[in-house]
Amino acid sequence: xxxxxxxxxxxxxxxxxxxxxxxxxxxxxxxxxxxxxxxxxxxxxxxxxxxxxxxxxxxxxxxxxxxxxxxxxxxxxxxxxxxxxxxxxxxxxxxxxxxxxx
Amino acid sequence: xxxxxxxxxxxxxxxxxxxxxxxxxxxxxxxxxxxxxxxxxxxxxxxxxxxxxxxxxxxxxxxxxxxxxxxxxxxxxxxxxxxxxxxxxxxxxxxxxxxxxxxxxxxxxxxxxxxxxxxxxxxxxxxxxxxxxxxxxxxxxxxxxxxxxxxxxxxxxxxxxxxxxxxxxxxxxxxxxxxxxxxxxxxxxxxxxxxxxxxxxxxxxxxxxxxxxxxxxxxxxxxxxxxxxxxxxxxxx
Numbered sequence: 001x002x003x004x005x006x007x008x009x010x011x012x013x014x015x016x017x018x019x020x021x022x023x024x025x026x027x028x029x030x031x032x033x034x035x036x037x038x039x040x041x042x043x044x045x046x047x048x049x050x051x052x053x054x055x056x057x058x059x060x061x062x063x064x065x066x067x068x069x070x071x072x073x074x075x076x077x078x079x080x081x082x083x084x085x086x087x088x089x090x091x092x093x094x095x096x097x098x099x100x101x102x
Numbered sequence: 103x104x105x106x107x108x109x110x111x112x113x114x115x116x117x118x119x120x121x122x123x124x125x126x127x128x129x130x131x132x133x134x135x136x137x138x139x140x141x142x143x144x145x146x147x148x149x150x151x152x153x154x155x156x157x158x159x160x161x162x163x164x165x166x167x168x169x170x171x172x173x174x175x176x177x178x179x180x181x182x183x184x185x186x187x188x189x190x191x192x193x194x195x196x197x198x199x200x201x202x203x204x205x206x207x208x209x210x211x212x213x214x215x216x217x218x219x220x221x222x223x224x225x226x227x228x229x230x231x232x233x234x235x236x237x238x239x240x241x242x243x244x245x246x247x248x249x250x251x252x253x254x255x256x257x258x259x260x261x262x263x264x265x266x267x268x269x270x271x272x273x274x275x276x277x278x279x280x281x282x283x284x285x286x287x288x289x290x291x292x293x294x295x296x297x298x299x300x301x302x303x304x305x306x307x308x309x310x311x312x313x314x315x316x317x318x319x320x321x322x323x324x325x326x327x328x329x330x331x332x333x334x335x336x337x338x339x
Binding site: 046050053057066 | 163166170222225270
């Protein structure tokens with residue numbers, strides 16, 4: 001795992017800790033395999049919005065980079081990058097990499 | 103959640119270099135708010151408890167940097183007044199597309215960016231007040247103001263929809279349409295047209311910035327938790 005991938009994972013785990021404080025009767029596990037949404041025990045649409053905003057903020061704070069995770073690219077993927085913690089970390093890594101190439 | 107760096111309420115106002123925006127900055131600074139303002143060009147005045155950013159409100163990157171400053175410096179944002187706006191008096195057949203984009207970017211796109219970035223900070227404290235500035239150009243269907251009126255009609259729609267999206271965060275979103283006020287925005291409008299316009303208002307006179315502040319005071323009051331998605335047309339439009 002690269003350093004940046006590890007840092008992004010830490011950031012997302014950090015966001016999970018914070019979002020879990022607001023969740024009632026459910027918790028998102030800090031594992032790359034954890035699912036984020038899709039059934040009632042996971043995040044609903046409102047909680048998912050809060051979680052994504054939180055992750056964006058933490059990336060800005062830790063990496064000094066602004067990123068919009070819900071751009072057209074994310075929404076047009078065959079498989080949503082928000083399915084699991086792992087797919088989200090991979091998507092952030094790719095996006096930040098593309099951004100630095102821009 | 104209480105993690106505020108300052109006890110004072112923090113207000114952000116766009117378009118504070120002159121006109122109504124400057125009046126709002128002066129008024130709310132005197133009322134004890136910490137006021138952050140922005141405009142494309144520098145300001146030529148000084149106000150206590152006032153911070154100014156020179157930026158184009160439709161420049162997402164610059165706007166996000168400003169919000170990063172607000173978050174770090176104050177840890178809170180209580181009120182946003184989306185005041186920045188431009189117009190261009192011209193017949194639609196003579197309006198270049200570059201002008202259309204410029205008006206929509208400043209009046210609509212910027213309003214959206216400012217509102218969403220504000221909501222991200224406000225929602226942490228479960229409190230926020232967003233006030234948009236709209237215009238009688240919409241109900242009066244003013245000729246020569248097609249794109250300006252369209253942009254303001256879009257803001258009315260945005261006000262109504264965002265009020266629903268932000269309600270669960272304790273954020274209200276309302277809009278005020280000031281009466282005709284002699285500012286730079288209407289300095290190019292012929293006197294006869296303005297006289298006719300005043301006749302169409304129930305109150306046939308120019309308004310004052312302080313009168314607009316009364317409406318904003320109502321919208322942003324901490325006690326006013328149940329009024330959202332409302333549009334107030336001043337002057338009896």
